[in-house]
Amino acid sequence: MHLNIDTRSSIPVYQQIVDGIKSAAAKRIYNPGDRIPTVREMASQLTINPNTIAKAYQKLEQEGVIVTMRSRGTFIAERQNHPDKQRAKKLLKPSLEHIRTEAFHLGMEGEELKQLVLETLEEWEKEWRDIEK
Amino acid sequence: MHLNIDTRSSIPVYQQIVDGIKSAAAKRIYNPGDRIPTVREMASQLTINPNTIAKAYQKLEQEGVIVTMRSRGTFIAERQNHPDKQRAKKLLKPSLEHIRTEAFHLGMEGEELKQLVLETLEEWEKEWRDIEK
DNA sequence: CATTTGTACTATATGTAATAGTACAAATAT
């Protein structure tokens, strides 16, 4: 299990699970059709109450990240079509602004920040290419 | 007052204030030496308990964003030296990863994401140049 | 027909956030 839960974090455990699964999907650790642990399995592995896992799975299903099939289990959903790029831009703006603010207060701006971001995007591309084949 | 507080948000009010001040500093709405409202002023303007504002100011002082001077008021701190760029990179990583995950689930990846990020960085640079003079 | 698996429900404990009210400490202004 790659999920790393910190019960002392101020981020709720169920949210950490949601974030963890979404992140794993973005990194291709999980791919569409992959089965993820059952509610009870994950609960016992992480020694967390099953209700908490169930809550995370319900959020993930609402977001279209997973699909649940009773008595069969829970699976990573097929990727959806996202034709509305303007919507994506709008929804990404707060997170980009957050980077700007965080970077500013760490003394990183302008060209330096640009370089860091470009490096990072390049790394992701590289990971992606390595997995694709 | 440019701060927009949503008391129904899951983000605590004091945290919204912290984020708002930090964001305003990054955007040069506030600059080093600027005085910000007193605890009681801001509390009455936003109709929020003074204790909540005080908590936000204490967090901001801990982070070195503001400086408080008893009986004089609270001011935006001088910008600090941040020689350790590696530290900055390390601390920015989670936020960058968050963008990656969010973008992935909005159907935005690779070149498309790169373009959006570059556009955004360019906008910030432009804002910055407009203010500098 | 038993098992698996997600779901639903109630009850309870815990922690954090926010409010209310009061008071103190230190610098400034009169």
Add this chain to the structure above:
DNA sequence: ATATTTGTACTATTACATATAGTACAAATG
């Protein structure tokens, strides 16, 4: 000197979200 300003400290209380515990149901599988 003295009153005012402003950040800070403290206690008490309320409200809400999170997490746990325990039980039970629903639907598909084997």
